[in-house]
Amino acid sequence: MSETIVMGPAEVRRALTRIAHEIVERNGGCEGLLFVGMRTRGAPLAQRLAREIAAFEGAQVPIGALDISLYRDDIHHLRAQPVVQSTDIPVDVADRPVVLVDDVLYTGRSARAALDAIMDLGRPRSIQLAVLVDRGHRELPIRADYVGRNIPTARPQAVQVRLLEVDGRDEVALITPGEEQP
Amino acid sequence: MTASRGLQQRGAAGTSASVAEAKRPPETPGVTWRRKHILDLDDFTAEEVELVLQTAAAMAQVLRRGIPRVPTLRGRTIVTLFYEASTRTRVAFELAAKALSADVVSVAAQTSSASKGESLVDTARTLRAMGADVIVMRHPSAGAPYLLAEQQEASVINAGDGWHAHPSQALLDLYTLRQHLADLQGRKVVIVGDILHSRVARSNVWGLTHAGAHVVLCGPPTLVPSDLGPGAGDPLGLPPVEVEPVLDRALEAADVVMALRLQRERQQAGLLTGIADYIKHYQVTASRLARAKPGVLFMHPGPMNEGIEVAPEVARGPHSMVEEQVSNGVAVRMALLYLIAGTQPRAPS
Incomplete structure (x- = not known):
């Protein structure tokens, strides 16, 4: 197994700053916006985006955290259930532009689950998707509106986003399985 | 991802x-959940109990929504198979299954082929063959759910077996307590009533002990197993508890009082000198409750005999958690159904 660091702390920071600006630009400001981070690592990313926007726009975008465990489509395939975390969304999603935030976009199945989870809470005006990394290999017709970095990958590879809040450091690693080199 | x-x-x-x-x-x-069946709490680890309570908290969030339904168990079939009367337990399991979008079939033994003499195992195998993924069973015989768990493929949840166990009740009691007391470590919990015949007491002793509580059992000597208590030979396999036959003494500085339903048929069995005697010595009244800590919590697994094991002013008073227990019952059962769903082979279709 070999690991390559494809984004370091500065690159993560710059990508988030750019996404924050893109969100404000695309939405013509941040009126009514709601950021919803998908647990686990989408939640701190949503907070960081909101902090960026607070810094350059002076406005506080409300932040929620979403757990999608109850909406997954693979319950029959797993050997153990994932731990259900709380879903904490401080405002009503109805009629708001909602930005879903996650660390990696891969098959699109988690994003699909998140869309259903949000819709069950109300009828947002729109839902946009922001991800730090898009690694390709979609299995559903889903795309991200904001992407920090496109990283071409092979399926057996893994992309691991590590964040200060969860993992103690900011970086994105590309992991390639294989025999240990002697 | x-x-x-x-x-x-x-x-x-x-x-x-x-x-x-x-x-x-x-x-x-x-912990990683590996349990296919929920039969009793005796072999649960503290971490497993914690996972159930944490999952139940997330489920309670779902229940507070305008439309309390998530698609998690779509396509799963949950059968409630009750050989004894029940309202709250059966309804709570059914509501829990529905909130998770499972299909629910309710079988009352009185109206099923069990009344024609079909054996328990045959009934369960039939249900499994028709697609049951989970069988929630209540049965008057202790150990019946264990037999089912061994003899057929569906997951089994024990919703009460004889005098033996009622694990989902003990878990919802723990969940309710944890909403009021951050930590049960060292808390004094008095369980008063017919301990001998109570599956609720037995499962609660396990659950509370795992959580670190100090459990005191109180009741007429004929209704409390004589071989419990510190240093006892532990013949029932229960963890050590304190036994205090005098309710006033048991209640001193208690954090929680849990009263059990007095089953009147026990009187016929000669185990009670009379209901009036029981009321005199063991009814939880407001004046007795004053001996406990000021914020004492009163619990009862239901159905309550108001005026017998509990005075009406306590049953509906400010210390009473009884309604909370009932509403928490749905969230806790959702958690159990969710957790075991990951360990099941699908029913044949």
């Missing part, structure tokens, strides 16, 4: 990358 899960899943036959994608590491390091 970091695909490191892709790596972990590689070796597993039949898993796809999409499966790997959604498998997120838990935010809090927890």
Whole structure:
């Protein structure tokens, strides 16, 4: 197994700053916006985006955290259930532009689950998707509106986003399985 | 969706990358749930209890929504098979299954082929053959759910077996307590009543002890197993508890009082000198409750005999958690159904 660091702390920071600006630009400001981070690592990313926007726009975008465990489509395939975390969304999603935030976009199945989870809470005006990394290999017709970095990958590879809040450091690693080199 | 899960899943036959994608590491390091059946709490670890309570809290959030329904168990079939009367337990399991979008079939033994003499195991095998993924069973004989768990493929949840166990009740009691007392470590919990015949007491002794509570059992000597207590030979396999036959003494500085339903048929069995005697010595009244800590919590698994084991002013008073217990029952059962769902082979279709 070999690991390559494809984004370091500065690159993560710059990508988030750019996404924050893109969100404000695309939405013509941040009126009514709601950021919803998908647990686990989408939640701190949503907070960081909101902090960026607070810094350059002076406005506080409300932040929620979403757990999608109850909406997954693979319950029959797993050997153990994932731990259900709380879903904490401080405002009503109805009629708001909602930005879903996650660390990696891969098959699109988690994003699909998140869309259903949000819709069950109300009828947002729109839902946009922001991800730090898009690694390709979609299995559903889903795309991200904001992407920090496109990283071409092979399926057996893994992309691991590590964040200060969860993992103690900011970086994105590309992991390639294989025999240990002697 | 970091695909490191892709790596972990590689070796597993039949898993796809999409499966790997959604498998997120838990935010809090927890245990991996491996239990297919919920039969009693005696062999639960503290971590497993914690996982149930944590999952139940997330389920309670779902129940507070305008439309309390999530698609999690779509296509699963849950059968409630009750050989004894029940309102709250059966309804709570059914509501829990429905909130998770499972299909629910309710079988009352009185109206089923059990009344024609079909054996328990045959009934369960029939239900499994018709697609039951989970059988929630109440039965008058202790151990019946264990037999089912061994003899057929569906998951079994014990919803009360004889005098033996009622694990989901004990878990919802723990959940209710945890909403009021952050930590049960060292808390004094008095269980008063017919301990001998109470599956609720037995499962609660396990649950509370796992949580670190100091459990005191109180009741007429004929209704409290004589061989309990510190240093006892532990013949029932229960963890050590304190036994205090005098309620006033038991209640001193108690954090929680749990009264059990007095089953009147016990009087016929000659185990009670009379209901009036029982009321005199063991009814939980407001004046007795004053001996406990000021914020004492009163609990009862239901159905309550107001005026017998509990005075009406306590049953509906400010200390009473009884209604909370009932509403928490749905969330806790959702948690159990969710957790065991990951361990089941699908029913034949």
